[in-house]
Amino acid sequence: MHAELAKLIVWYQDKLDAGGYPLIAAMMAGESSIVPFPSEAVIPFAAHRAHAGGGLTVAGVIIAGALGSWVGATFMYWACRLGGRPLLLRYGRYVHINEDRVQAAERWARRFGPFGVFLARMLPVLRQLIGIPMGIVKMDFRLYSLFTLLGSSIWCSVLAWVGVQAGDQGDLRHILYWLLGLIIALACAYYFLVHRFIRKSSP
Secondary structure (H helix, E strand, O other): OHHHHHHHHHHHHHHHHHHHHHHHHHHHHHHOOOOOOOHHHOHHHHHHHHHOOOOOOHHHHHHHHHHHHHHHHHHHHHHHHHHHHHHHHHHHHHHOOOHHHHHHHHHHHHHHHHHHHHHHOOOOOHHHHOHHHHHHOOOOHHHHHHHHHHHHHHHHHHHHHHHHHHHHOOOOOHHHHHHHHHHHHHHHHHHHHHHHHHHHHOO
């Protein structure tokens, strides 16, 4: 799995100049749906390339990333809204989703609502999963879209800033240092704001 991910990252970096914004949007759409490709590997490198004077702009990278995230999140939302709980419970076991987790996620969705969508777009793991409970509880799609775009825009802006900072320091490896600190901070936020709540709300 890790070897395949590493190969995909290398492929993405090689194809970035030719693929441009559509490639960035496509990778972020996958990251927000069912493809386990981290946004931390998409936006910073693209922003770094843009800041270095390539054919991209940092603003364009952020916009493409946010729109791609919305597309992927929309797919997850409608798949779960139309398919409902039976479809998720039938096939969820293949991705370690059981009925207890679904019920906990539904309670979390009802409690946090639109703010939960906004927050989820900036948290690891939950970025890919938030569309599931919001689709099941049939949250207003307009609100879901609005807060998805807001959260995704902020998240992509943060990642783009990381890429630019690494470029200013003249060493692409600095991206890894910035991302390490960011991932640690987000992991702590995920644990305290999401994981602990779901555990407490589980029957």
